[in-house]
Amino acid sequence: MATDSSFSAVFFSSAFAACFAEVCTIPLDTAKVRLQLQRKTPSLPAPLASATVGGGTLATILCIAREEGVAALWKGIIPGLHRQFLYGGLRIGLYEPVKAFFVRGTAVTDVSLLSKILAALTTGVIAIVVANPTDLVKVRLQADGKANTVKRNYSGALNAYATIIRQEGIGALWTGLGPNVARNAIINAAELASYDQFKQMFLKLPGFTDNVFTHLLAGLGAGFFAVCIGSPVDVVKSRMMGDSTYRSTLDCFAKTLKNDGPGAFYKGFIANFCRIGSWNVIMFLTLEQVTEQADAFYAVSN
Numbered sequence: 001m002a003t004d005s006s007f008s009a010v011f012f013s014s015a016f017a018a019c020f021a022e023v024c025t026i027p028l029d030t031a032k033v034r035l036q037l038q039r040k041t042p043s044l045p046a047p048l049a050s051a052t053v054g055g056g057t058l059a060t061i062l063c064i065a066r067e068e069g070v071a072a073l074w075k076g077i078i079p080g081l082h083r084q085f086l087y088g089g090l091r092i093g094l095y096e097p098v099k100a101f102f103v104r105g106t107a108v109t110d111v112s113l114l115s116k117i118l119a120a121l122t123t124g125v126i127a128i129v130v131a132n133p134t135d136l137v138k139v140r141l142q143a144d145g146k147a148n149t150v151k152r153n154y155s156g157a158l159n160a161y162a163t164i165i166r167q168e169g170i171g172a173l174w175t176g177l178g179p180n181v182a183r184n185a186i187i188n189a190a191e192l193a194s195y196d197q198f199k200q201m202f203l204k205l206p207g208f209t210d211n212v213f214t215h216l217l218a219g220l221g222a223g224f225f226a227v228c229i230g231s232p233v234d235v236v237k238s239r240m241m242g243d244s245t246y247r248s249t250l251d252c253f254a255k256t257l258k259n260d261g262p263g264a265f266y267k268g269f270i271a272n273f274c275r276i277g278s279w280n281v282i283m284f285l286t287l288e289q290v291t292e293q294a295d296a297f298y299a300v301s302n
Helices: 007-036 046-052 057-068 070-074 077-093 095-103 113-143 157-168 170-174 177-203 212-242 249-260 262-266 269-301
Strands: none
Touching: 007 057, 007 070, 007 077, 007 113, 007 212, 007 269, 057 070, 057 269, 077 095, 077 113, 077 157, 077 177, 095 113, 113 157, 113 170, 113 177, 113 212, 157 170, 177 212, 177 249, 177 269, 212 249, 212 262, 212 269, 249 262
16 A cells, blocks of 8 residues: 555545445445344334344345335435545545654564554544544434434435534534544554555465455455454444434443343444445555556656
């Protein structure tokens, strides 16, 4: 991912790649959010139960499409793009400068895994503090329509931002910031540091070059690590953003553990892996290609 381009060039390249990946994979993210928000509701009548307690990822996607229309799978796409433009651009755009700060003159080929993790944790925190309002609106739009959650009936992303500020105060836009910071710092570290590490490792093996196949394998590895490590905080984040009855991150964690058991923290795991794995592959492949073209253009123009 290293590049000689300016921060602004990397920011916009990263933002474009993240937005493109978002458009391609948001149906999987909508299914993941719905699965994560499920609670044990054995007393619900059959019609409601069918809408709230389903099978896996595919069953959830089909259920949403059948009962709410195919367009419902892209609920939250506008704030999703807002989020990826800010969050994706900042976390990746800042990664190389922050990594350089941590290594302080060490050769790029000698950067330790610890330095990569610290850099990714730092950029993840900075980026999500800025982008949290977009994440909140995205989750609420995706959650709206479930039979066992509060129906807010936002007409769109801008209406959601305005309604939240009017009814709950501007501070409510940072609801769930605690688990969101934890989730995104952890997942960003898992994605960026592991992608960086996998790519560096593959390029040292015979037969591997800096090409699409290497980027594909590194992206899949990054996605798998991100889901395994980040799933519990992702569930807590989704539940806090989707349901305002939780008092705090700890309260949400404790109630989820008590009411639904430890397995609840990996609800939607397959959907999450399908989403994050495919998202990482699409995003990193797009980013590498866009960056390569941008670097070529930069070299020619100078």
